Amino acid sequence: MKITFPHMGNTYIAVKAMFEDFGLEVVVPPKCSKRTLELGTKYSPESICLPLKINIGNYIESIEKGADTILITGSCGPCRFGFYPVIEREILKDLGYDVDIIVFDPPDGNYKELINNITRAVNTKNPIKMLKSFNRGRIILKEVDKLFEFSNKIRAYAVNSYEVDEIMQRFSEDVLKVKGVIETRKLIRRTFEELEKVEIDNTKRPLRIGIVGEIYTVIEPYVNLDIERKLGHMGVWVDKFLTTSRWVEHNLKPSFLGLSEEKKAWEAAKPYIRTLVGGHGRETVGSAIMYAEKGYDGVIQLLPFSCMPEIVAETILKTVRKDYDIPILTLIVDELTGETGYVTRLEAFVDLLKRRREERNFERVLFRS
Amino acid sequence: MKEYYLGVDVGSVSTNIVIMDENNNVVVKKYIRTKGKPIKAIQFGLKEIKEEIGEIEVKGVGTTGSGRYLASILIGADIVKNEITAHAVAALNYIPDVKTILEIGGQDSKIIILRDGIVTDFAMNTVCAAGTGSFLDRQAARLGIDIKEFGELALKSNNPVRIAGRCAVFAESDMIHKQQLGHNQEDIINGLCEALVRNYLSNVGKGKEILAPVIFQGGVAANVGIKRAFEKALDMEVYVPEHYDVMGAIGSAILARNEVKSKESSKFKGFEVADIDYKVKGFECNDCANMCEVIQILAEDKVIARWGDKCGKWTNLSDINLQRLA
Numbered sequence: 001m002k003i004t005f006p007h008m009g010n011t012y013i014a015v016k017a018m019f020e021d022f023g024l025e026v027v028v029p030p031k032c033s034k035r036t037l038e039l040g041t042k043y044s045p046e047s048i049c050l051p052l053k054i055n056i057g058n059y060i061e062s063i064e065k066g067a068d069t070i071l072i073t074g075s076c077g078p079c080r081f082g083f084y085p086v087i088e089r090e091i092l093k094d095l096g097y098d099v100d101i102i103v104f105d106p107p108d109g110n111y112k113e114l115i116n117n118i119t120r121a122v123n124t125k126n127p128i129k130m131l132k133s134f135n136r137g138r139i140i141l142k143e144v145d146k147l148f149e150f151s152n153k154i155r156a157y158a159v160n161s162y163e164v165d166e167i168m169q170r171f172s173e174d175v176l177k178v179k180g181v182i183e184t185r186k187l188i189r190r191t192f193e194e195l196e197k198v199e200i201d202n203t204k205r206p207l208r209i210g211i212v213g214e215i216y217t218v219i220e221p222y223v224n225l226d227i228e229r230k231l232g233h234m235g236v237w238v239d240k241f242l243t244t245s246r247w248v249e250h251n252l253k254p255s256f257l258g259l260s261e262e263k264k265a266w267e268a269a270k271p272y273i274r275t276l277v278g279g280h281g282r283e284t285v286g287s288a289i290m291y292a293e294k295g296y297d298g299v300i301q302l303l304p305f306s307c308m309p310e311i312v313a314e315t316i317l318k319t320v321r322k323d324y325d326i327p328i329l330t331l332i333v334d335e336l337t338g339e340t341g342y343v344t345r346l347e348a349f350v351d352l353l354k355r356r357r358e359e360r361n362f363e364r365v366l367f368r369s
Numbered sequence: 370m371k372e373y374y375l376g377v378d379v380g381s382v383s384t385n386i387v388i389m390d391e392n393n394n395v396v397v398k399k400y401i402r403t404k405g406k407p408i409k410a411i412q413f414g415l416k417e418i419k420e421e422i423g424e425i426e427v428k429g430v431g432t433t434g435s436g437r438y439l440a441s442i443l444i445g446a447d448i449v450k451n452e453i454t455a456h457a458v459a460a461l462n463y464i465p466d467v468k469t470i471l472e473i474g475g476q477d478s479k480i481i482i483l484r485d486g487i488v489t490d491f492a493m494n495t496v497c498a499a500g501t502g503s504f505l506d507r508q509a510a511r512l513g514i515d516i517k518e519f520g521e522l523a524l525k526s527n528n529p530v531r532i533a534g535r536c537a538v539f540a541e542s543d544m545i546h547k548q549q550l551g552h553n554q555e556d557i558i559n560g561l562c563e564a565l566v567r568n569y570l571s572n573v574g575k576g577k578e579i580l581a582p583v584i585f586q587g588g589v590a591a592n593v594g595i596k597r598a599f600e601k602a603l604d605m606e607v608y609v610p611e612h613y614d615v616m617g618a619i620g621s622a623i624l625a626r627n628e629v630k631s632k633e634s635s636k637f638k639g640f641e642v643a644d645i646d647y648k649v650k651g652f653e654c655n656d657c658a659n660m661c662e663v664i665q666i667l668a669e670d671k672v673i674a675r676w677g678d679k680c681g682k683w684t685n686l687s688d689i690n691l692q693r694l695a
Contacts, residue, residue, distance in 0.1 A: 031658035169680045173657070226679065318576035327490065340435045341477065345493055348453035352488050359487060 001100075002027050003121070004067035006055040009219035010144045011244045013175050015071075017184040018137030022122045027067035028176060029058040032222035036061060037335055043091055049080055050223060050304035050334055051216040056091055063097055071121060074105035079278035079309050136181045138248060143188050145243040147171075148228075151195055152239070155232030156206035159199045165229065167194045206237040207353050210291030212284045213302035214310050215242045223333055224302055225342055234350045239296075241265070241287035242280065265290060272316050281309030285316050292324035297353045299326060305334035327352060372428045375637065376622025377411065377444065378455065378615065379403065379436030382475025382502060383588060384410035385615040388418060388425070389622040393462055397421055398615045407436040408647050411443055416643040429629035430637045431455075431621030435476070442666055442674045443647065445638035448621070448628040455620030457481050457488050460584045462623060463610045468580040471599065471607070472616075473569065473589035475502045480574045492573050500569040502589045504537050508544065508561060512554065516592075519558060523594025526559035534564030562594040566602050581605045586616040645669060654678060 003019055004027040005012070012028050019026045030036070036057030043060070044053045059070055070092075072085050085103040092099060102121050104114055119125055122133075148168075155164040171191045178187050209231060217223050218240055228238045241261070250260040259267075265286030273285050288299045301317060303310035314330050321328045329349045331342065372391040378384070384407060386399040399414040431448045432440040433455040441449045452472075460470045461483070470481040478500045482490040494500055509516040530552050533543040540561070547557055583605060589595055590613040599607045612619060629635055648667040653660055659679045666674045675683045 033658055033660045035660065165680070321576075341493075344435065344451045344453070344477075347451040348491060348493075351451065351454050352491065355487055356489070 001025070001069050002067045003069050003071060004029060004059065004062035004065075005071045006058045007032055007220065007222075008216060009221065009244060010148060011141065011219075013144050013184060014137045014141035014244075017140050017179075017181045018133055019122070020180045021133050021136065022124065024122070027062045027065050029062040030065075031172075032058070032220065036222075041335055043095060045087075047306070048087070049307055051081070051220075052084055052087065053335070054216075054220070054223065055084065055088060059088070059092060059099075060095075060097075063099060067099070069100045069102065069121070072101065072103050074103045078276065079307075081279065133181075138245070140181060140184055140188070141245040141248060143185065145245045147188055147191060147195075149239070149243075150192065152228055152232055153237055154195050154198050154200065155229070156235055156237035157200040157202070157204050159201050161233050161235075163198050164195065164232070167191060167198070204235065206235050207297045207350065207357065208295075209236050209238055209298045209300055209353070210287065210294075210296045211238060211240045211300050211302060212242075212287045212291070213280070213300075213313075214284075214304055214307050215247065215280050217302040217304050217307075217333055218242045219244060223304070224331075225333065225339055227300070227302070227331075227346070230343065230346055231350070234347065236350060239291075241283070241291070261287075268293075272320065273312075277309050277312045279307065279309030281313040284310060284313040285320060288317055288320055288326075288328060289324060292320070292326040296326065297357060298349065299328045300349070301328060301330045303330070303332055305332050327356070371425070373425050374622040374626045375427050375430045375444075376455075376615075376618040376620065376625065377414075377430070377432045377434075377437075377440050377446075378452070378617035378621060379407050379411065379432070379434040379440045380474055380476070380617070381435060382506075383614070384414060384434075384436070385618040386411070386414040386418060387612075387615050387618040387622055388422070388427075389619065389626075391626070393623060393626075395612055395615075395619065398612060398618070400614050403436075407439055408443065408649065411440055412643040412645075412647075415444070415640050419640040419643065424640075427635060427637045429622075429625035429635050431623075431625030431628070433617050433621040438676070439666070443638075444642050445636040446625075447632070447636050448624050450621060450624055452477070452617055453479065453481060453488065453491050453493075455617045455624065456586065457483060457620070458623050459616040459620035460586065460610070461486055462619065464582050464584055464608065467582050467584050469577075469583045471569070471574075471583060471585045472587040473500065473502060473585075473595070474587040475506075477501065478569055478573050478587075478589075480569075480577055480579075482577055482579075490577060492575070492577065494573050500534075500565055500572060502587070504540075505561075505565065505589065505592070505595075508541070511541075512558070514554075514558075520562075520591065520593035520595065522555050523559040523562045523592075524597065526555035528556050529563055530556045530560035532557070532560040532564040534568035540564055559594060559598075562592070562598040563601075566595060566598040570602060579603060583607045585609050586613040588614050590614070651677075654683065656682075 002025045005015055007029055016026045016028055032054055039060045040053030040057030044056050074085055089101050102117050104117055151164050151168050155161045158164055174187055178184050211218055231238050246261050250262040262283050265283045268289040269282050269286030273282050276282060291299050317328050374389045376387045384401045384403045388396045390396055397418050399417055401410045401414050403410045430446045432446040433450050433452050437449050456472050460467050468483055472479045477493055479493040481488055506516055509519050530547050533539040544557060585596060585607045590609045596607055596609060645668050650665045652663055654663050661678045663675060663677045663683050665672050678684055
């Protein structure tokens with residue numbers, strides 16, 4: 001059995017290490033590229049949202065490298081993501097690929113089905129071994145997300161922000177060469193240390209921007225045209241509301257252990273939107289409010305073209321923007337790879353935030369004197 | 370000797386170049402169709418300017434527009450700024466208390482909200498071209514009329530036809546349908562102007578507080594039909610500045626002037642760049658899975674800039690950091 005899975009940001013690092021610990025062979029799909037997108041758009045329904053197209057591209061490229069089993073998470077959510085496993089299975093069948101697809105739906109209280117599927121995937125019935133490995137995977141996921149969060153901070157403070165890029169590029173090359181949980185964690189630690197050595201300028205007061213929106217677009221850098229890096233080089237310290245580790249936390253943590261970030265976002269969104277609108281629409285509204293309350297300079301909403309839940313959120317964000325007096329920029333991504341228009345919007349937004357901050361500082365000085 | 374500043378706006382449809390004096394007056398302006406060849410357009414414009422006013426001393430250079438990085442490499446810019454900032458700076462030069470800027474260009478349309486001379490909000494069209502100049506261009510060509518007459522014709526209409534404006538494809542089929550029913554051309558054109566404005570206000574201007582004074586600029590501001598449609602929809606006066614078509618270039622010239630105040634000299638490479646043989650060569654780097662499309666700019670067969678790579682190893686070979694943004 002050779003396992004593969006779709007790309008979603010850094011998730012592959014944890015999944016790879018975890019399944020390697022089970023003694024399974026893992027085929028990490030080649031990094032998302034133009035070819036991935038081309039294959040995906042060729043074989044997917046034209047009107048479907050972008051993540052599915054990228055998924056299909058990932059699968060085909062992995063199958064070419066010898067993968068025969070695909071792991072996917074489901075969502076049960078009333079957005080098109082809920083249909084992904086079914087449609088993807090049909091597309092691959094039509095293309096004549098003989099692969100096994102195992103779907104992990106979030107348990108939503110019922111863990112039996114999930115455990116059944118996990119047993120199928122990992123080839124072991126020993127629950128202790130399973131839980132242990134799973135937990136280690138979760139830890140890596142958390143550490144990797146922390147590492148990237150840290151790199152975002154350093155990029156904003158660094159004297160030469162491109163040094164950070166070089167370190168992270170090396171990391172993403174090396175992580176494919178190491179095997180299993182222990183080696184992966186060692187590499188993460190080493191990269192942390194390298195980042196700490198980057199020369200920083202402590203007098204900088206970087207702008208803070210929170211990124212909210214549709215989870216896949218927020219997490220996968222190929223799809224969002226590397227927004228974190230682009231903003232980092234403009235001197236912005238970026239925070240993403242959604243990361244894979246937070247998603248896992250939200251879906252698997254029993255509720256008596258306290259509120260997950262997503263549930264806090266539901267609370268925050270309550271005055272505007274009280275119910276699920278599919279996908280992460282509710283979280284988008286809530287998280288934008290949370291960023292505003294934390295004193296962020298601005299919020300950027302990302303969504304793939306035609307994403308229904310985020311279109312609902314986009315409309316509500318206009319009111320949030322007024323009520324909380326925080327600039328919010330909405331960016332829609334599709335299969336475009338020309339970045340000029342995208343960069344223009346980001347630059348103009350950062351300019352706007354800079355000037356707002358100068359204004360505010362000026363007012364504060366006036367008020368004090 | 371008088372001081373002059375050069376502003377260059379390389380857009381999708383037109384490349385605009387202006388020379389301004391130290392009092393922010395336009396000395397020369399050039400509006401050149403880009404026709405997909407930005408390098409040629411810039412060189413052509415510089416050559417014409419040189420022929421027109423002879424040798425002058427350029428104190429500062431600013432570039433903007435979607436080709437701003439390319440332009441900055443070719444001519445040596447002191448400041449490279451996005452269109453939003455450039456347009457706002459230019460509008461403030463004409464109406465110091467302007468509160469709303471409507472800008473419709475070839476490929477982009479934007480709205481900029483200012484309060485007390487500061488940009489407080491902006492929006493740009495997202496994925497739709499229905500409210501832009503290219504769409505009007507195309508429809509004018511289809512109707513077989515010159516785009517310059519488009520607006521005048523619209524003013525002649527006294528019975529506008531309603532055209533669907535939400536989507537360029539819908540608008541076109543709606544127009545054809547109305548044509549076949551026998552509506553006259555002026556009414557259809559006026560209907561199209563109103564549809565474009567409706568789409569702009571509900572798509573780009575959605576949720577924004579549009580207060581007077583309102584300034585309307587960008588290539589489409591030449592169209593008096595659109596101007597009237599805006600005035601009708603907003604129920605307020607809309608100003609079109611004298612140099613509405615080169616406002617981005619004016620803004621970047623003003624920005625350049627402010628930028629070089631604290632500097633000794635300009636990075637301007639001189640009008641001679643018009644005669645240099647520039648070439649652009651692209652290649653796909655296959656060193657890793659990213660497969661980036663790397664662009665190289667060559668001057669007389671020497672590489673002067675590279676960009677487009679994610680890891681930075683090609684850009685690193687050339688020494689200007691700002692290119693990595695592109």
